[in-house]
Amino acid sequence: MKLQRKNRRALALGAFAVSGALALTACGSDDTGNSNGGDSSASAQAGNIKCDDAKGQLLADGSSAQKNAIDTWVKSFTAACSGVQINYKGSGSGAGVTAFTQGQVAFAGSDSALKPEEVTASKSVCKGGQGIDLPMVGGPIAVGFNVPGVDKLVLNAETIAKIFDSKITNWNDAAIKKLNPDAKLPDLKIQAFHRSDESGTTDNFTKYLIAASPANWKYSGGKAWQAKGGQSASGSSGVAQQVKQTSGAISYMELSYAKDGIVPVTVDTGASAPVEATVENATKAIAAAKVVGTGKDLSLELDRATKAEGAYPITLVTYEIVCDKGNKADTLPATKAFLRYIASEDGQGQLSAAGYAPIPDDIIAKVRTTIEGLS
Structure with missing residues (x-):
């Protein structure tokens, strides 16, 4: 509804x-x-x-x-x-x-x-x-990065999935270049960080990958990280700190942690224009949620693969x-x-x-x- x-x-x-x-x-x-x-x-x-x-x-x-x-x-x-x-x-x-x-x-x-x-x-x-x-x-899960000389980056579900599954390992990869033809992407190793603790943010982030790029994310999902490779840190503040201090780093975190040198990725959802990670754009996605809980339970179902204009798909509800x-x-x-x-x-x-x-x-x-x- x-x-x-x-x-x-x-x-x-x-x-x-x-x-x-x-x-x-x-x-x-x-x-x-x-x-x-x-x-x-x-x-x-x-x-x-x-x-x-x-x-x-x-x-x-x-x-x-x-x-x-x-x-x-x-x-x-x-x-x-x-x-x-x-x-x-x-x-x-x-x-x-x-x-x-x-x-x-x-x-x-x-x-x-x-x-x-x-x-x-x-x-x-x-x-x-x-x-x-x-x-x-509610809110957006920002895919925050720290790449010298790059202050704007567009990624889609396929490239995000491949980065976090260690299938894309360098910032000048052809798939990233195709989405960012005007960016000066360096020959720099990607340092992908994920949560070491069981995390609802991980659960929601991977639910997005499963829904939006099932061919490239073969894991079942859940609060525990399942993909191989990458590095880990505890808590939202932990992964944010790693991205801040690591050249070439990328991770997923709530928007309020994506600051002080961390830049959020703009997501190509298939809509007419890539969508920024903002509160307003996350609200557009959450507004289409459905209550699926029974009785007094009010758990929600989100459309993770939305292509609605201006709707940011990587969102969570706490x-x-x-x-x-x-x-x-x-x-x-x-x-x-x-x-x-x-x-x-x-x-x-x-x-x-x-x-x-x-x-x-x-x-x-x-x-x-x-x-x-x-x-």
Whole structure:
């Protein structure tokens, strides 16, 4: 079904990382900014946040893709709800789902929906209920590169697949030259980096390759990297750091990490013009998503092989995974209050400036209703 495109507010944000006063003591390596406890946007947001009975420490883990968004949200939320401390580790989707099914966290972030066996495992933690997927953050997966003398690069699904499968190994390869006739491509070895940890970003990136270039990507996909060759690093910040410091490097990462010397590839999808990795273009792709989850689960299906004009195909949606029933009594109020805020118009309105895409209107409305029913 066609879904409405979410109207985005232009909100000025301060630094994305959260200060120590907000008790994010285990943020891991994905923090990217400087803390600024006096950020005016956080104060402005605080007036619209409903804390209810939220208090205590809220532990969460999972997707590093949404880490920068979570940090921004936590800053605003804890400015309003001073009795709550939120610790979101951002260890990766695989680690987050494991922590959730083992009852170690109140909620988890994952760039892939729960698998049937993971839903089954969640039932031992969610007494009388099960884990459900709530889409909360969207955005483009940038294919970022660092090639001296090249500030713009067009690739298609075939060349991307061959690069990450070690079939194209030099930047002046004929296939890359054909897509970039005006670029001064050097005689330089390609250094392709992939995630070493189980990652929803890997899952979504390879789903794109499977859908858009099945003849050149013969792997089954999943959170664990399967192709041979290449080099690895942990987390979105890890692969981004490798691309920054390595001449000839290329990797896949969320757009918010593609900066400071990393240039995103423009993707030839077969549309009339190659498509840039932007929030707006990712939103066009996400707006055509379909809800395929059942019951209270709101997992989505994306068209990975889209050729729609201006639709960026390498996108992901990050889900917050929570129990529909059987949440722990001591963390339920804070969990509901925080999820309510990040799904709100104000919460979603912060995403564009942070390099993410808001969830379309029709879907986020269902998310809000589901959150109110958590027990």
